[in-house]
Amino acid sequence: MSELNAQTIRIQGHGGEEIEAYLARPLGSGSRGGVVVIHHMPGYDRGTKEIARRFAELGYDAICPNLYWREAPGAAPDDAAATARAQGGVPDERLIGDVSGAASHLRSLDSSNGKVGVIGYCSGGRQSVLAACNLDLDAAVDCYGAFVTGTVPDGFPLRVTNLVDQLPNLRCPLLGLFGNEDKFPTPEQVDELEAILKDNGKEYEFHRYDDAGHAFFSVDRPAYNVAAATDGWARITEFYLGA
Amino acid sequence: MCTYTTVQDRVEGSAKGPEGRWLRLSTATVYFDHPVHAMAEHTLNIDLADPAGGPAARVGIELTPASARRLVAAIEAALASVPAELSA
Numbered sequence: 595m596s597e598l599n600a601q602t603i604r605i606q607g608h609g610g611e612e613i614e615a616y617l618a619r620p621l622g623s624g625s626r627g628g629v630v631v632i633h634h635m636p637g638y639d640r641g642t643k644e645i646a647r648r649f650a651e652l653g654y655d656a657i658c659p660n661l662y663w664r665e666a667p668g669a670a671p672d673d674a675a676a677t678a679r680a681q682g683g684v685p686d687e688r689l690i691g692d693v694s695g696a697a698s699h700l701r702s703l704d705s706s707n708g709k710v711g712v713i714g715y716c717s718g719g720r721q722s723v724l725a726a727c728n729l730d731l732d733a734a735v736d737c738y739g740a741f742v743t744g745t746v747p748d749g750f751p752l753r754v755t756n757l758v759d760q761l762p763n764l765r766c767p768l769l770g771l772f773g774n775e776d777k778f779p780t781p782e783q784v785d786e787l788e789a790i791l792k793d794n795g796k797e798y799e800f801h802r803y804d805d806a807g808h809a810f811f812s813v814d815r816p817a818y819n820v821a822a823a824t825d826g827w828a829r830i831t832e833f834y835l836g837a
Numbered sequence: 838m839c840t841y842t843t844v845q846d847r848v849e850g851s852a853k854g855p856e857g858r859w860l861r862l863s864t865a866t867v868y869f870d871h872p873v874h875a876m877a878e879h880t881l882n883i884d885l886a887d888p889a890g891g892p893a894a895r896v897g898i899e900l901t902p903a904s905a906r907r908l909v910a911a912i913e914a915a916l917a918s919v920p921a922e923l924s925a
Contacts, residue, residue, distance in 0.1 A: 669892035677892040
């Protein structure tokens, strides 16, 4: 399946507010799952939209909400990311509402089989776990999200905390993809996450890549790692097929 | 690296921004994180901005750590080279 349609739409986000989103869908009818793509901290950019189109090519209806729409409607992704950062980042409650709105939109499509997964990269990795602890989703993927565990240093103006107290509420299987050279999260923080999931009887699958650091899926950055990204995409594909 | 590390302060001055327009600056946001354009995994990033002018009213700078330290040293050296009453 390779023919698809991709477009910018508006959806209802947190608090019923309208936000922008990028929707990519396979052409043709059929019953299929959906994927909410949570963009990385640098924003709702070309690389993230490419990821959404890849999910459509894989046979899913994929949607990426613009998490910075409220701070910077219509702005270039880098300017929007800078503005959102300067204003303290995306509040967790708002993120949950926006992902909920995106998932509802996917489930409202005539092609939906009712199942919706979530995936996030970088800060979106943490947000993917956050969403899966608070919403009825069918599968979640965390790509190198920092501060799922670990301690946030004092004095950060960004509104971020770890998710340790929320992990017992995880509602769906979690796939985690991490680089062993990453410092945010460190391999030790990934160990801590794994231990918490195990202690709570959660279903999870982790893959960790040697010689890969943070952001190894980012095709337009020096962090891109062919081996890790290629295997990672294969794991994601397999994971969603089983969800 | 998605460090979330962010330091912000107020600044007063101007910078030349998008399309050659000058901006009256009021904030400097400094962070060590992903660059958008620099060919490095992590950079010291500075957004010099006039938030009242909207998201595009900023000058974004992405420097390797060594370059950022050289810039700090150059700024300190320039400030130290003039009489204190001028640079207070």
